[in-house]
Amino acid sequence: MTFARRGRSIAVSGFLLSGAIGIISSTQTWLTVTRADAGEAILVPGASALPLLAPLSLAVLALGIALSIVGPVVRLVFGVLGAASALFLGWTTFQLLISEPLSAVGPTVTETTGLAGSSAIADVVAGIELSAWPVMTLIGWVVLLAASLVVLLTWRRWKTGGRRYRTAAAHVEAAAGPVDAIDSWDDLSRGTDPTR
Numbered sequence: 001m002t003f004a005r006r007g008r009s010i011a012v013s014g015f016l017l018s019g020a021i022g023i024i025s026s027t028q029t030w031l032t033v034t035r036a037d038a039g040e041a042i043l044v045p046g047a048s049a050l051p052l053l054a055p056l057s058l059a060v061l062a063l064g065i066a067l068s069i070v071g072p073v074v075r076l077v078f079g080v081l082g083a084a085s086a087l088f089l090g091w092t093t094f095q096l097l098i099s100e101p102l103s104a105v106g107p108t109v110t111e112t113t114g115l116a117g118s119s120a121i122a123d124v125v126a127g128i129e130l131s132a133w134p135v136m137t138l139i140g141w142v143v144l145l146a147a148s149l150v151v152l153l154t155w156r157r158w159k160t161g162g163r164r165y166r167t168a169a170a171h172v173e174a175a176a177g178p179v180d181a182i183d184s185w186d187d188l189s190r191g192t193d194p195t196r
Helices: 003-025 053-066 072-098 102-113 118-124 133-157 162-176 181-189
Strands: 029-035 042-045 125-130
Touching (some): 003 072, 053 072
């Protein structure tokens, strides 16, 4: 397998894997809010903690599927889009891991308790616990960034894949017509066919 084909496989797999991780993690619990009023804990899914997580993950998954059938110039664009998505999602996810994500739980706390405003929400929240899903998702964004860089480095060397490539090959074969064995022998032996 050539380097370009390996790069293509790695890039498509990276986009598909990271997109799938993002979509799955958007429905999982990222943050658990312990309430100061001793009420039931509030579970915050990834889609609420990062509102763009689900749509961008779906877009990344679609890009991964499209990478195997589009032309090289479009792949360059997809590589740029993938890198931009990875940097944006990676940075926002990383911020949740290094700082107290009070703003990330605000909408869910408001929906659960009916309280609005940062001070009112802060009075309700006694503690915030992170699950393992943000870390797993961050790893997915690192994979997406690596796959995007592979696309950007190898986009000129990828052959057009999928149906268009097979159709073009079939047209070339049909235009060439049937191969005559004697003519082929004459071409190779430069007219020294021993059967003549």
